[in-house]
Amino acid sequence: MEEVIRSAIERLLEDEALTADLVDAAARRLLDWGIAQVTATLRETGALTEEAQARLTALRGRMRDMARQVGQLSPDEQASALQRWLDEAPPSPEGLDT
Secondary structure, three states: OHHHHHHHHHHHHHOHHHOOOOOHHHHHHHHHHHHHHHHHHHHHHOOOOHHHHHHHHHHHHHHHHHHHHHHOOOHHHHHHHHHHHHHHOOOOHHHHHO
């Protein structure tokens, strides 16, 4: 299971589109949150099932959307704005399907 999680996290970290519009601090926060979501999803499903893959795809899409919107803000505002969004994000992977 740890190898599956590690592989999914590597895929997330290699997707430059997730953080391209963000300053480093905001990118790090988004990636840290994404890593936690990937880990929770895979631990909940127990494997890289079709359901888990769908959730991870939705997660990456949501992260890209958030990064695009936050990336339009001034660099000084990005990290705090992103943190506010993440604080309001659903606490569990099921909330990512919406």
